Amino acid sequence: MPPRSSGLASPVADSSAAARVAAYDWPALAGELDGYGCAVLPKLLSPEECRAIAALYPDESHFRSHIHMARHGFGRGEYRYFKYPLPDLLGGLRTALYPHLARVANAWNERMGIDGHFPGDHASFLARCHDAGQTRPTPLLLQYEPGDFNCLHQDLYGDLAFPIQAAILLSQPGADFTGGEFVLTEQRPRMQSRVEVVPLRQGDAVAFAVHNRPVQGSKGSYRVNLRHGVSRVRSGRRHTAGIIFHDAK
Ligand SMILES: O=C(O)CCC(=O)C(=O)O
Numbered sequence: 642m643p644p645r646s647s648g649l650a651s652p653v654a655d656s657s658a659a660a661r662v663a664a665y666d667w668p669a670l671a672g673e674l675d676g677y678g679c680a681v682l683p684k685l686l687s688p689e690e691c692r693a694i695a696a697l698y699p700d701e702s703h704f705r706s707h708i709h710m711a712r713h714g715f716g717r718g719e720y721r722y723f724k725y726p727l728p729d730l731l732g733g734l735r736t737a738l739y740p741h742l743a744r745v746a747n748a749w750n751e752r753m754g755i756d757g758h759f760p761g762d763h764a765s766f767l768a769r770c771h772d773a774g775q776t777r778p779t780p781l782l783l784q785y786e787p788g789d790f791n792c793l794h795q796d797l798y799g800d801l802a803f804p805i806q807a808a809i810l811l812s813q814p815g816a817d818f819t820g821g822e823f824v825l826t827e828q829r830p831r832m833q834s835r836v837e838v839v840p841l842r843q844g845d846a847v848a849f850a851v852h853n854r855p856v857q858g859s860k861g862s863y864r865v866n867l868r869h870g871v872s873r874v875r876s877g878r879r880h881t882a883g884i885i886f887h888d889a890k
């Protein structure tokens with residue numbers, strides 16, 4: 642079979658991921674995203690699937706690049722960006738999550754007065770990224786050891802950005818590691834910032850705003866600026882998988 646350069650996962654993985662993703666209460670998740678800028682999908686992956694994905698980390702053949710966060714001032718710890726084709730399960734989940742999140746993203750654009758509509762399926766959005774010269778895959782695997790942390794940041798990789806992304810906790814808090822909380826900050830115009838700490842268990846995914854989202858105020862919606870990061874890992878080893886929907890320049 643030729644390499645799948647489109648970033649699509651295999652049809653089998655796509656249909657099982659689609660069924661898994663469709664089983665969540667999407668109106669409730671959309672309500673959480675609208676209200677807080679993040680929503681948790683409990684147990685998106687089984688512990689076995691978590692371990693299998695985390696176990697890919699040392700095998701360079703899956704990845705296109707390896708980043709040591711301290712060298713860039715991004716924090717401490719490391720991550721690797723996957724190559725295309727993505728592992729079937731992650732690729733399948735990216736394809737399956739996208740249409741649900743695109744509905745939220747389109748409503749956000751409207752409320753923020755941003756022109757532009759995200760297509761209903763991920764392949765069409767990726768085609769737009771590719772036309773804009775953003776062709777490199779952005780899904781990633783992160784690894785943290787004691788003392789490691791991830792500074793507050795936004796995962797933007799070019800002019801085209803999908804405004805929601807997801808991260809899946811692959812390790813078991815309390816057993817595999819302590820510390821290492823996922824955090825989101827929200828900078829509000831002319832107001833103090835708000836912080837959200839997201840409690841995750843192994844296999845849970847958090848979907849969250851990448852950079853901007855609308856907040857309902859008394860005189861209509863206003864736009865806030867978000868960043869996410871991870872607090873210091875106190876002990877053990879923590880792995881996460883990041884699913885970002887736009888490709889990179
Ligand atoms: O390790 C985490 O929980 C967050 C990783 C991250 O920054 C991302 O997935 O974009």
Ligand SMILES: [Fe+2]
Nearest residue numbers: 794796869883
């Ligand atoms: Fe990130």
